[in-house]
Amino acid sequence: MKEFRFSIEKKIPNSLGRAGVISTPHGDIKTPAFVPVGTKATVKGMTSEMLTDLGAQVVLANTYHLYLQPGDELIRDAGGLHAFMNWHKPMLTDSGGFQVFSLGVAYGKGISKVLHPADPSVQIPERSSADDGVPRLATIGNDGVSFRSHINGSLHYITPEKSIEIQHNLGADIIFAFDECTSPTEDRRYQEEALHRTHSWAQRSLNYHKSKPNSQKQALLGVIQGGRDEELRKLSAKTISEMRTPDGEEFDGFGIGGSFDKEDLHSSVRWVNEILPEEKPRHLLGIGEPEDLFEGVENGVDLFDCVAPTRNARTTGSLYTKDGRMNILNAQYRSDFNPIEPDCGCYLCKNFTRAYLAHLFRSKEMLGSTLASIHNLYFIANLVATMREKILEGTFPEYKAQFLARYQK
RNA sequence: GCGUCGGUGGUAGAGUGGUCAAUUACAACAGACUGUAAAUCUGUCGCCUUCGGGCUACGAAGGUUCAAAUCCUUCCCGGCGCA
Numbered sequence: 255m256k257e258f259r260f261s262i263e264k265k266i267p268n269s270l271g272r273a274g275v276i277s278t279p280h281g282d283i284k285t286p287a288f289v290p291v292g293t294k295a296t297v298k299g300m301t302s303e304m305l306t307d308l309g310a311q312v313v314l315a316n317t318y319h320l321y322l323q324p325g326d327e328l329i330r331d332a333g334g335l336h337a338f339m340n341w342h343k344p345m346l347t348d349s350g351g352f353q354v355f356s357l358g359v360a361y362g363k364g365i366s367k368v369l370h371p372a373d374p375s376v377q378i379p380e381r382s383s384a385d386d387g388v389p390r391l392a393t394i395g396n397d398g399v400s401f402r403s404h405i406n407g408s409l410h411y412i413t414p415e416k417s418i419e420i421q422h423n424l425g426a427d428i429i430f431a432f433d434e435c436t437s438p439t440e441d442r443r444y445q446e447e448a449l450h451r452t453h454s455w456a457q458r459s460l461n462y463h464k465s466k467p468n469s470q471k472q473a474l475l476g477v478i479q480g481g482r483d484e485e486l487r488k489l490s491a492k493t494i495s496e497m498r499t500p501d502g503e504e505f506d507g508f509g510i511g512g513s514f515d516k517e518d519l520h521s522s523v524r525w526v527n528e529i530l531p532e533e534k535p536r537h538l539l540g541i542g543e544p545e546d547l548f549e550g551v552e553n554g555v556d557l558f559d560c561v562a563p564t565r566n567a568r569t570t571g572s573l574y575t576k577d578g579r580m581n582i583l584n585a586q587y588r589s590d591f592n593p594i595e596p597d598c599g600c601y602l603c604k605n606f607t608r609a610y611l612a613h614l615f616r617s618k619e620m621l622g623s624t625l626a627s628i629h630n631l632y633f634i635a636n637l638v639a640t641m642r643e644k645i646l647e648g649t650f651p652e653y654k655a656q657f658l659a660r661y662q663k
Numbered sequence: 664g665c666g667u668c669g670g671u672g673g674u675a676g677a678g679u680g681g682u683c684a685a686u687u688a689c690a691a692c693a694g695a696c697u698g699u700a701a702a703u704c705u706g707u708c709g710c711c712u713u714c715g716g717g718c719u720a721c722g723a724a725g726g727u728u729c730a731a732a733u734c735c736u737u738c739c740c741g742g743c744g745c746a
Contacts, residue, residue, distance in 0.1 A: 300700080315717070364705095366697070367698075368696095391700075405700085430698080511698070559698060562696075569696075570696075581691095581694090584694090618702075620702070621742095
């Protein structure tokens with residue numbers, strides 16, 4: 255496609271990492287880059303101006319949620335997502351594949367994007383006990399997925415073609431093939447079955463997309479799955495990167511999906527990126543803690559999206575600092591008149607104290623969520639932007655070691 | 664002044680002889696969160712403890728009873744009504 259381009263500026267020696275630029279119809283993204291998540295056509299609590307000011311280059315919205323509410327056709331009629339939400343920079347939409355997981359097997363079980371097996375509160379589901387008493391909102395068939403709306407219980411059927419059609423109506427610059435995100439607790443046999451399904455859905459997504467005029471202005475990324483299994487991950491990377499339409503058209507880039515064990519995350523990314531063609535961009539879906547960003551960048555990831563910075567900020571007052579995360583609701587901050595971080599350049603740190611933010615959270619004032627989100631997004635955006643600079647300077651490994659030594663102490 | 668209803672843990676408010684250290688909510692304190700079922704969820708929440716239990720508590724002081732937040736007496740305080 256014409257308007258979508260990726261170029262590499264510089265690589266990290268002896269690793270897969272690189273700094274580059276993705277060009278889209280709504281402007282360039284300097285990579286590596288962090289993508290704030292605006293699920294329902296809004297990064298919660300933030301205006302476009304705030305996002306721009308804190309350094310966001312691009313946002314990601316969610317196909318499934320917008321399909322349910324307000325409806326993708328309404329957004330099409332509004333002139334597309336860019337016009338609807340007044341964000342005129344690059345934009346991505348998710349495919350709905352993650353909701354196959356979060357509203358399906360993971361529903362009601364406390365399982366999320368990254369499992370911490372040491373945590374006894376996490377219930378590991380057994381594949382065999384499909385009937386575990388917890389109702390699911392998504393059930394998977396080979397042709398597509400049945401969803402029951404979490405809003406009103408209505409039934410919906412989403413196929414790969416339907417996902418792409420919705421994403422065409424939404425009109426993001428970069429869209430994803432419909433996939434099945436599996437739990438790392440699934441056995442090998444199921445992972446294999448699910449992977450075949452994801453590949454079949456990828457082919458259908460690709461064929462459908464490339465047959466439509468929207469493929470001239472929207473780039474489609476194929477999603478790699480395969481769980482924690484090296485063989486399946488590599489198979490998936492090979493299959494998706496070699497996939498073609500009957501006319502010989504291919505994916506414009508790649509997404510790396512899956513729910514992970516913390517320790518599997520980094521190796522999975524490396525296995526996949528060793529195989530994916532270097533000249534196309536890669537997006538690691540749903541990952542964004544600082545230590546994971548370093549590993550991802552070093553292993554050749556160009557884009558990351560993650561709800562963690564905004565959700566952590568908004569729902570629990572957990573703020574990123576160079577010394578690790580702090581919770582503004584801790585009693586010690588009630589009368590602490592220092593900024594969150596003295597050397598932070600964000601709007602919160604330049605203008606307000608810890609005591610003020612603590613007050614906003616304790617009194618449940620909505621500005622608290624907004625200010626905390628500004629800080630966390632700034633922190634993460636700035637972190638990844640700094641990684642980019644260090645790649646260009648040739649000092650990424652030193653920066654990584656120095657940052658993590660302090661952050662994780 | 665008379666009558667009447669009430670005074671319970673940080674707050675509101677259940678409980679009306681033993682199963683009550685006392686339902687519940689809020690607040691407080693700690694924790695979780697990785698393509699957002701998420702401005703959500705979890706745990707703790709009188710004091711001490713060798714985790715068996717011990718101690719102090721339901722306005723105050725007395726009393727009845729094997730046993731009182733719960734019954735009686737007096738006092739203090741508050742709401743309402745009548746003077």
